[in-house]
Amino acid sequence: MEAPPPYNLCNPNKKSAIINRSYALLHSIAITSLIFYRLSSFFHSTPSLPLLLAFTSELILSVLWLLSQAFLWRPFTCQTFPERLLQDKNDDELPAIDVFICTADPEKEPPLEVMNTVLSAMAMDYPAEKLSVYVSDDGGCGLTLYAMKEAWEFSRYWVPFCTRFGIKTRCPKLYFSRFDDEFLGQGYEAEKEKIKVQEAESNGKMLEEFNTKNHPAHVEVMQDESHNANGTNQVKMPRLVYVSREKNPSYHHHFKAGALNVLFRVSNMISNSPYILVLDCDMRCNDPTSAKQAMCFHIDPKINSNLAFVQFPQKFHNLSKMDIYDGQLRSTFLVKWPGMDGLQGPMLSGSGFYMKRKALYRDIVQEDTDFTQLKQYLGPSNELVKSLKSAKYNTDVTSRLLEETRFLASCKYEEGTQWGKQVGFLYMSLLEDYFTGFNLHCEGWKSIFYNPSSPAFLGTATTKLNDTLLQGSRWNCGALQVTFSRFSPLIYGLKSRMSLLQRMCYVYLSLQPFYFFPIWCLATIPQLCLLHGIPLYPKVSNSWFMVFSYIFIMSQLKHLEEVLSTGDPIRTWWNEQRIWMMKASISYTIGMLNAVLKLLGLKEANFVPTNKVADDEQITFYQNGLFNFQASTVVLTPLITLVTLNMICLAAGATRTIVDGSFNAMFGQIFLSFYVLMVQYPLIDGMIFRKDKGRVPTSVTLLSLAISASFLCFGSLIIKS
């Protein structure tokens, strides 16, 4: 008998694999030669400090390069066929889904935007009775609760409207910006107005007086008895639940992971759906069919037994054409994650994934685990433990049930339990997604990356240099918390079922912040030596020079090939090098400092939510591809210092080589300095030529000049001694 057609297909990209592997092979020969050249030169004469620093940088770059090849070894592309799934299964047979949406700060994450995300999720193309949306409000803000009630009101029109007319755009804000619909459009405007009035009536207090650190637990299931009682509204509606967990300064709240675990428990009592979709408050559902697409993997009997989650890429609605800050995270979502699809699957990426509930219980909840043991792991609620065994959907939410959910959302509940350690989203790192996903993969769970042509979700990308770099610092600090712990991918679970390549991917991310070392060394030491006429690279006429040139040119070409193969313009290649240098010198460095301070117990790690609102000025800069240098001094000064230093050294060093005729020996360093300045040209522009508000403040330029001068003086003393 012929096998039924599959719901999904995942195929290797043979062409990419051939290109990647040939490149990797030749490049590793070149790198080995470079290391051989350096080591053999050390035998002839004792290396100087600058030479040792340059060599250490080269070694770190080589190790990271080698690890990064794991992402490129077996690239895959997956497809889904939801129509086949729907032929086989009717609505009753589709599994239920709980959608978790987190918000924390009503100023950075305006309640109206959260409302739009919630409505887009409620209106997904999925049987309404199988969909429950849970909103976690870590701010405990009255205005957010109010906006959720309004979202519920409006959803009663919005959801049936979308279903009846097969509307593609299910985020109301976006829909009404494109299309007119008198009745509904007015309804939406009225909701917007109500939220504004509500805020105004409290004289702004609702936004100012919320207290993220101290508030009681609040759980509210949105329902409208009057409507159901008189039977006017027969349309089935997804459920909407507002949860604001208790916050108390004497308990650590574990940021987003803590919020997600509360939703996990509360939803267990109410809908207990076998699958969970996690969204950040700015990640709207763009393609309403994403749930069915995800189910094409989750229901497939061939792969579902150990499939933990289906990850969609994070995509953004506010990217400009230039995308100067690499907001699209191209290399992550278009190269690395598809690369991991050929291994055990992509890393968990915070938002836009469909997770199997059972996977988050890990191996603790088994058929034969007894009641008392489960309570030791999961806490004192009998009801919660009972709900594990019965996969039932609670249609009425009694006041007793609500009481229990408030208990589950209290600070004390997790005391002495395994939440965040072995169950649910894990707490040890600020990068809860990466760490949770790593643990799942260690236990043998798989994941799938699915990147449909129409984006499943659209979020808000950072459009300010400062926000981008600080967000990156938090991510890297989170990765390093894992690296510096017993869970470091280098050593943890070596006996687990994770393949070598998959592990290399995790190790790469865990060591990636170490790029900070080569970037700082190679942007300062060869330049200082250029000033003093000390060569660090072979002469142009020396055949070893070829090895260095080969490595540089080939990595540039490979990057270019990769950019073009993901359908991006050449400009992206250049942009990415710039923002990478900035991230490596700022985000990796700050992330490293924070992680080390945390390790020494000198600083608390903190998850400051990223700003999702931008003023017109900020948007204009961003849209025009102009860097906005209105950034904190800590972020900006190091960048400007590096550029100033390179300018001074290039000018003085080049003059010197002309005078003493040492161009042949110094070419490598002249080129390096020149390359840094070319890539970072917008910094020079912002420092010298720009007159607008986004220019580099003169105070920062002066401070940077002073730092560069001191570095050159001290550096010269050390070099000459």
Ligand SMILES: O=c1ccn([C@@H]2O[C@H](COP(=O)(O)OP(=O)(O)O[C@H]3O[C@H](CO)[C@@H](O)[C@H](O)[C@H]3O)[C@@H](O)[C@H]2O)c(=O)[nH]1
């Ligand atoms: O104490 C907190 C802090 C944050 N959040 C929520 O977490 C989400 C992500 O925060 P955001 O400020 O947008 O951080 P990003 O760095 O943009 O988030 C990326 O990186 C995070 C890991 O650090 C992932 O969790 C996210 O999904 C991913 O989009 C937002 O919805 C927040 O409301 C909370 O619920 N509680």
Ligand SMILES: [Mn+2]
């Ligand atoms: Mn975000």
